[in-house]
Amino acid sequence: MWKLALAFSALVAMVCSRTIHPSGLDPTSDEMIDFINKLNTTWKAGRNFDKSISLEYLRGLMGVHPYSVMSQLPLFEHDVDPKDLPESFDARKQWSNCHSIRVIRDQGSCGSCWAFGATEAISDRICIHSQGKIQVNISAEDLLDCCASCGAGCDGGDPSSAWTYWKDVGLVTGGLYGTDDCCKPYSIPPCEHHIKGKRPPCTSGGGTPQCQQQCRDGYEKTYDQDKHYGRSSRAT
Secondary structure (H helix, E strand, O other): OHHHHHHHHHHHHHHHHHHHOOOOOOOOOHHHHHHHHHOOOOOOOOOOOOOOOOHHHHHHHOOEOHHHHHHOOOEOOOOOOHHHOOOOOOHHHHOOOOHHHHOOOOOOOOEOHHHHHHHHHHHHHHHHHOOOOOOOOEOHHHHHHHOHHHEOOOEOEOHHHHHHHHHHOOEOEOOOOOOOOOOOOOOOOOOEOOOOOOOOEOOOOOOOOOOOOOOOOOOOOOOOOOOEOOOOOOEO
């Protein structure tokens, strides 16, 4: 009897799997949205991007590679009672003297979110640790195009490897596209990601800039002189 029940369960599972994974539907289409919503699950599908945005471009936004779990940083666990946590927290207010926390960068037509996330957090950590005495914006460009062990540049990378690279190799200062107060500003121009605006629309297939181990012309420091290093890197 149990064998019959098991066989029936397997058949039901096969039917359900065929229902949940329809073939031939564009994952960004209205048909897919309707299909998901008709399942009456715990969430509702909707459209976050214009229909003209290609699937290739959307895939480029997913810049963290699946293999990132293979290079996770050592885990540091905090012994914190959730009851002691505040109802709200705003880093801009907690460390109001750290200018980097307020900076919003634009990665342009490049799957470099892994590099942006790492360098933005590193910039903030440097300021917080120095109690505001060191105010820098670490270069996403330097990490993006020079860290060969981090992944594939604009085609995605590994945030954990980015932190290790900062500790072992070091990173120079950077800034937004077109800035001139740093060693290696971002070279990819900003674009409109999924709305109509003054800037040109973002496109897919943007290449990774070549690694240039030198600062821009006119900068007062050499590439090696401008490097910043981390003492340690851990996940919390």
